[in-house]
Amino acid sequence: MNTSYEWIKALVPGLDATEQEYMDAMTLSGSKVEGYKKLDQDLDKIVVGQIKKIEKHPDADKLIICQVDIGTGEDLQIVTGAPNVSEGDKVPVVLDGGKVAGDHDGNMTAGGVKIKKGKLRGVESFGMMCSIEELGSNRDMYPEAPEFGIYIFEDNAQVGADAIELLGLRDANFEYEITSNRVDCFSVLGIAREAAATFKKEFKPPVVTETGNSENVNDYIKVTVKDTDLCSRYTARVVKNIKLAPSPKWMQRRLAAHGIRPINNLVDITNYVMEEYGQPMHAYDLDTIAGKEIIVRRAAQGEKFVTLDGQERNLDESILMICDAKKPVGIAGIMGGENSMITDSVKTMLFEAACFDGTNIRLSSKKIGLRTDASSIFEKGLDPNNAMDAMNRACQLIEELGAGEVVGGAVDVYPVKKEGKTIPFEPEKYNRLLGTDIGREEMLEYLGRLELKYDEASNQILIPSWRQDLECDADIAEEVARFYGYDNIPTSLPNGEATTGKLSFKLRIEKVARDVAEFCGFSQGMCYSFESPKVFDKLLIPKDSNLRKTVTISNPLGEDFSIMRTLPLNGMLTSLSTNFNRRNKNVRLYELGNIYLPKQVPVTELPEERMQFTLGMYGEGDFFTLKGVVEEFLTKIGMTEKPVYNPKADRPYFHPGRQADIIYDKRVVGYLGEIHPVVAGNYSIKERVYLAVLDMPELYGKASFDRKYQGIAEFPAAASYISMVVPKEILAGDIEKVFDEKGGAYLESYQLFDIYEGNQIKLGYKSLAYSLVFRGKEKNLEEADITGAMNRILKALEQMGIELRK
Amino acid sequence: MKEKLQKIREEAIEKIQNSEDLSKLNDVRVAILGKKGELTAVLKSMKDVLPEERPAFGQLVNDTRADIEKKLEEAKAALEAKEMELRLKNEVIDVTLPAKKNKIGHRHPNTIALEEVENIFVGMGYEVVEGPEVELDYYNFEALNIPANHPAKDEQDTFYINKDILLRTQTSPVQVRQMEKGKLPIRMIAPGRVFRSDEVDATHSPSFHQIEGLVIDKHITFADLKGTLAEFAKQLFGEDTKVKFRPHHFPFTEPSAEVDVTCFKCGGKGCRFCKGEGWIEILGCGMVHPKVLRMSGIDPEEYSGFAFGVGLERIALLKYEIDDMRLLYENDDRFLKQF
Known part of the structure; x- marks a missing residue:
């Protein structure tokens, strides 16, 4: 919403x-107020x-050389190249040291262009006569201005007067941000009413x-x-003997502003x-209205109609039409028809001011x-009560401007009159x-300024119909607060029952995840929740996979943002790819974000949202680096048992021989692996990429x-060493499982200290060496305690086909 | 004998003084006081001394020994100090050589800002809660007094899954879910991801974050809202920050306000950063609308409350002077490392 300040001032003197x-x-x-623009900000010292x-x-x-009377008694000599001036013309003259807004062609200069006296081809010139463009406007707003050359005032302009004002x-021009509840403020009158209340005028x-x-x-x-239901009020009046002419300058100026x-x-x-009352009106050529009758009805399904811009429009039963006895003549509230539009030959006009259902107009439009x-x-x-006021105002202007002869009386179809409401006045509550x-x-004084009247007898506030937004105590409290001043309301803090501030357990775990990831060199990324369905192909997800059953957005920004992700890999790989393409080395990222798993497709209830802790990296480090981060995190959140790694999960996006599901308490809690070279290629990453996901729930x-x-520990530890030659297919995890199961109470820890495959070892075997640490909690261990445990371990290992090296 | 001891003593002192290092000094000690040392030999010859002379002789030997031991100790201490000095001198390093970096990762600026906000409100007794991102139309709109024909519900702004399910456009539905639980009083903040159908550009993203705040109790006033947010702004942006409340409209609060804070760059004088206004808009807030309370099963005659919503990215962009929102979702390592 914009208003001219002059117009507001005219209503608030x-x-x-x-x-x-x-x-x-x-x-x-x-x-x-979002801002304002002074129309004269770049104009100075301009007179008639x-x-x-x-x-x-x-x-x-x-x-040409002009001698110009500027009302000072001494003529001013001005040299100009303008083709359109004659002796006797009254023109805007910029004096020496004055300013204009731009040049002849309408190019504006911020801050204006300073005009100084000078010589043009040897002849002195003490100012400048200017065109409407130089004054910062154009012929659209000032239709009387000549196409080329100097603006010429009407004869009655007073010499020496301020041309800018004239x-x-x-x-x-003020620009406002009007909130949707204040429909009444989409009008000059509405804003002026607020201005009067604000300044107490x-x-x-x-x-x-x-009329x-x-x-x-x-x-x-x-x-x-x-x-x-779609047209709560329809008012109509008729104007005959129409005399089309330009409107007076005062009206043109306000519209231009x-x-x-x-x-x-x-x-x-x-x-x-429309500007003044905020009520759109429409004019029909009455001679085109068949049967001298207006019928407001819904369009027929599939009906076609040509609007006054010459376009054919397809209609359906939800769209409201203005029709005459034979045909539609306008789409209600949107645009009139070509068949009934006002032309230069119009003699009699039908004026319409109606109130249509807002939602219907929005949907139809x-x-x-x-x-x-x-x-x-x-x-x-809109407020239906405004329609007739606007209609009568328009007819008053028709008469004032001599634009035609207004026919007596008005048609007013208004079956259910909208009455103002009342709300009890409850100052204590406010x-x-x-x-x-x-x-x-x-x-009451504040409310009075807004024309909210108080009825003492019933202790009610009478709400005018244009304030449809006022419904309850809280609304009245806001009106009071607005004029009391939000600034003047004191500040305090809630002082009720004490409450404990806290993060949920889930959020605490996420915080640890962030800490651990960052200590391990991973920076936090954020990825979109929606992505393209093509992602599944990029990740080699099989066509029949459940992961392809997604929560799908019905009105996405495009296919690339159309499905809610069911796994967090694409965001991470896209981010790593961005970094790789920008030649960033050794990148480590993590993300905490949801995946969205539909309970059924199509979706009929809210999907399951599962928080995923995703770590991704390329450059320095390998599978075991990432595995270390995972274990570090699990330990930090109190999951101190040793996770089991299942290498046979066959996740298609991972390297088939370099991946594992992370199993804890017999549940898959996550997975990690090296990204399949084909997938890495799909993301244009030409290095090995490692990725781990923990399913946080x-x-x-x-x-x-x-x-x-x-x-x-109080008692000393005793170390033993086992060196063995192991068939390749036996995993370190299998051997460690033996230590865990057979090591007994005294086995405190063990550690792999050497692994070797190659020349010295026979084909199909690898050599592993572990150190085992034994310690008693309550006693000094004796030789037998250790040999007992070692024998159990060695026996079990031998049974697995493992050769022990002495 | 006496002369012999005297000689041993003198020679010993000379040898001690001539010892250049600890090992040589040790050689001297062994040569004199060791098992086969000179003085030990003298002591062994005690048996040849007349019994009546033995005490005096013993005394003399002991004195000599003590004397030599003392000299040895002194010499040892001096040599040790000298060796330490030499070692330290040899161990000088160039402390301006580059540091060995611990490669620690960095938090996302959104999270840093969020944690600051969380800390402030947790400190004031607020619980941090969450709600679903894919949400029912009812919670996102209807229960927040945004009726079926409200323009904000238009497909223009909201991503719909179907007519009842959508991607939440605000964190406000978490308010309703919390109120419905029926446990009063409430002091909560609800941070989270929200979605609006905006094309990606420097100032828009179809996915961003909000932090919702809600307090419900008996006798909660607009003054409490003002005080709470003024405190929040001071803690977040600095002690000198002032706040300005401007009347505004939100369907789920009444009275409603938008809140500006004094520009933390220029302190309110007006600068390029605040576009010359001296103030920066940071959040929307208001007293919870009685209709919203009633719909959530809370009696507005008995309870009142306030709610506010802050755009997290807005805070992050302002606080860290990030000029393009797209940077927040690109995850470029060179960007993230700056936080």
Whole structure:
């Protein structure tokens, strides 16, 4: 919403705030001003001058020398190349040291262009006469301006007067952010009412007088509204003997200040009332209306209609139409028809001001693919009581401007009149909600400024129908607070029952995940939750995999963002790929984010959201580096048992021989591996990529932050060593399982200290060497304690086909 | 004999003084005081001394021995000090050589900002809770007093799965879910991911984060809301930060406000960063709408509350002066390393 400041001031005569003061105060009272532009910001020292004498320039064919009366008693000599001036013309003259906004061709210069006296081809020139473009505007807004050359004022312009003011440029255009609840503020009157309340000045809306001749409108037109659910009110009046002409300058200036191009008196009046009252109106050529009848009804399914822009539109039963006895003549609230539009030959006009259902207009406008100024206002949901006021205001302007003869009376189809509401006046409640101590009279004074009247007898506040947003105590409290000033409300802290601030267990675990990942050199990334269905092919996911059953967005930004991810790999690989392409070396990233698993497809209930802790890396480090991070994390969250690694999970996106599921308490809690070279290639990463995923919901039940001190060993440890030659297919995990199972209570720890495959070892075998540490908790171990355990271990190993090296 | 001892003593002192290092000094000690040392030999010859002379002789030997031992100790201490000095001198390093880096990873700027916000509110007794990202239309809109025909529900802004299920456009539905649990009073914040149908550019992302705050108790006032957020702004942006509450409209709060803070770059004087205004908008808030309370089963006559919503990216971009939102989702190592 934009308004001219001059227009607001005309409705609030006492308003004398500067633009900045106005902006600040309006914003603080709830009509947020986004900014303003002073129309004269780049104009200075420009007066009306009259050309007394024109002579040819002695040395230049295209220049003339003008003697210009600027009302100072002494004529000013100005040299110009403009082709359109004659002696006697009154023109805008920029004096020496003045400023214009731009050049002839409409190119603006920020801060304006300074004009100085000087010589043109040897002849002195003490100023400049200017065009409308140089004044910062254009012929769209000033249709009377010549196409080329100097702007020429009407004869009655006073010589020496401020030309900027005369052109209506001593004004500012304010831009507001109006919230959706304040439909009434999408109008100059609405904003002016707020301005008056804000500055505590009198609000003087236009006085609308009785209009119309002695004829009866009902003799001209009959209106029937069939779908009253979509059209709560339809008002119509008739204007005959239309005389199309330009509208007066004052109206043109106000429209121009709102960025609306003046056309002719009829169009300008419609636009003017639209701005002033916030009520869109439409004019039909009554001679095109068959049967002198208007019927408001829904369109037929598949009906076609040509709007006044010449486009054919496809309609359906949800779209409301304005029709005559034979045919549709307009799409209600959106655009009129070509068949009934006003042309230069119009004699009699039908004026319509109606109230249509906002939601229906919005949906229809979307369906048709046509959003107009009118539809964007109607879709906010208007006050039907405003329609007749706007209609009468328009007819008043028709008479004032001599644009035609208004026929007496008005058609008003308004089956259910919208009445203003009442809300009980409860000052204590408002104070209780706001934490203030505002007196009741003070409150009533604030409300009075907004035309919210108080009925003492019933203790009710009467809510005018344009304030549809006011419904309950909290709404009234806000009105009071706005004018009391949010700034003046004290500050305090809630002082009720004490509560304990805390993170949930889940969030604490996530925090540990972040800490561990970062200590291990991984930086946190964030990836989108939605991605392309093509991702599954990139990751070599089989066609029949459940992972391809996704939560699918019905209106995505495009296929690339159309499905909710069912696994976190693509985001990580995409990020690593970005880094690889940018030649970043040794990159380690982690992400904490959800995957979304539908319970069924198509989705009928909320999917399962599972937090995934994903680690990815390329460069320094290998599978075992990543495995170390995983174990570090599990230990930190109290999962101190040794995880089991299943190398046979066959995840397609991993290298078949370099992957494992992480199993804890017999449950798969995650997986890790080297990314399959084909997949890495799909992401254009030409290095080995390692990735680990922990399925966090699997950990919540197993993790714990409880810790118990185990004591520090008092007795000395004894180490034993086992060196063995092992068939290749036996895993280190299998051997360690033997240590765990057979090692007994005294086996404290073990560690692989050498692994070798090659020349010295026979084909198909590898050599492994472990150190085992034994320690007693309550006693010094004896030789027998250790040999007992060792014998059990060695025996079990031999049974597995492992050769022990002495 | 006496002369012999005297000679031993003098020679010993000379040898001690001439010892250049500890091992040579040790050789001297062994040569004199060792099992086969000179003085030991003298002591062994005690048996040849007349019994009446023995005490005096013994005394003399002991004195000599003590004397030599003392000299040995002194010499040892001096040599040790000298050796230490030499060692330290040899061990001088160039401390300006490059550090050996511990390759520690970095938190995402969003998370750093989030943790700051969380710490502030946890400190004020707020619980951190979460809600689903794929949400029911009911929680995202209807229960928040956004009726079926509200323009914000238009497909323009919201990603729909079907007519009842959508990607939440705000963290506000977590308010409703928490209120429905019926446990009062409530002091919570709910951070999380939200989605809006905006094309990616420097200031928009179809996926971003919000932090929702909700307090419900008896006698909660707008003044409490002002005080709480003023405290929050001070803790987050610095002690001198001022806040400004501007009336605004949100369907689920009444009265509602938008909150500006004094620009933390220029302190409110106006600069390029705050576009000359001196203020930066950071959040929306208000008193929970009585309709919302009622729909969640809370009696607005007995309880009141306030709610607020902060855009996490907005805080992160402002605080860390990041000029392009896309950087937050590219995960370029060179970007992340700066936090």
